[in-house]
Amino acid sequence: MPDHHDPSAPEDAERVDVHVSGRVQGVGFRWWTRARALELGLNGYARNTDDGRVEVCAEGAPDAVARLLALLSEYPSTTRRPGAVRAVSTPVRGAPRGYEGFAER
Numbered sequence: 001m002p003d004h005h006d007p008s009a010p011e012d013a014e015r016v017d018v019h020v021s022g023r024v025q026g027v028g029f030r031w032w033t034r035a036r037a038l039e040l041g042l043n044g045y046a047r048n049t050d051d052g053r054v055e056v057c058a059e060g061a062p063d064a065v066a067r068l069l070a071l072l073s074e075y076p077s078t079t080r081r082p083g084a085v086r087a088v089s090t091p092v093r094g095a096p097r098g099y100e101g102f103a104e105r
Helices: 029-039 062-073
Strands: 014-023 043-048 054-060 084-088 092-094 102-104
Touching (some): 014 062, 029 043, 029 054, 029 062, 029 102, 054 062, 062 084
Antiparallel strands (some): 014 054, 014 092, 043 054
16 A cells, blocks of 8 residues: 555654554454544554454654554553553554544454
């Protein structure tokens, strides 16, 4: 998929895509991720993948994106994160796509 920049995005906005592995499906992990992302003012989505991971795409202010990435991988979780995260992939960074809100897909 081409990486198109959204001209309406704030100049300092960024997008990251990561895959979270572990016991992250069927435990409320996507709901928790959405709640944290909305608290941080981020847009994007969290979706289950066929291989048992959760794909997270988040865009917004760089400090908020960094905070969400930290919350996804911190151990132990300070925010009652459901499931058990084994690993978070290296973030793939790109230009914002202009998502509105944060969806569970």
